[in-house]
């Protein structure tokens with residue numbers, strides 16, 4: 311699913327509430343029937359880490375450690391065993407076509423490669439939902455299309471829901487449905 315709308319219309323705010331990063335002043339957020347804000351604050355981060363993968367426009371990688379460690383981070387927080395973490399991170403990096411970069415630092419990679427690392431990290435804990443805030447916003451058209459194609463492939467392969475904010479109408483048309491947001495409200499929903 312894609313979310314589009316003018317700058318300042320509330321797309322990131324909506325995504326951050328779905329992802330339990332921002333608390334709504336009214337209403338509820340249900341993910342697979344779980345009312346995320348009904349959980350005590352301490353459990354919220356656990357819930358978030360287990361149910362949701364995040365992908366950001368500017369990748370948000372930790373530059374002083376390796377690609378592999380970046381991908382394993384959500385698994386560490388979840389309490390996954392080191393061998394399981396390694397198995398999963400290597401498999402995901404392979405799947406995303408950057409299996410040869412595991413020991414590199416993120417700063418030595420191209421934008422498209424960094425975003426692939428971020429996508430692998432978002433999948434580490436096998437989340438129900440992946441939230442992506444302008445994941446192709448910092449990439450040139452060709453690289454952006456490649457990253458988007460990967461997201462689509464993952465959504466099909468793992469049957470995961472991906473909610474993506476985008477300013478690119480062509481990419482929005484390639485998602486199953488688009489929510490149009492304006493002035494903090496849902497303007498319309500278009501099923502493709």
Ligand SMILES: Nc1ncnc2c1ncn2[C@@H]1O[C@H](COP(=O)(O)OP(=O)(O)OP(=O)(O)O)[C@@H](O)[C@H]1O
Nearest residue numbers: 315316317318319320321322323324332475477491
């Ligand atoms: N925590 C907050 N409390 C109150 N207002 C906020 C908060 N966060 C964002 N806003 C305001 O809500 C509006 C929507 O911001 P948001 O970042 O969601 O827009 P956006 O659609 O993602 O824009 P862009 O396309 O530029 O990223 C803005 O006017 C912003 O200043």
Ligand SMILES: [Mg+2]
Nearest residue numbers: 321322323443
């Ligand atoms: Mg935004």
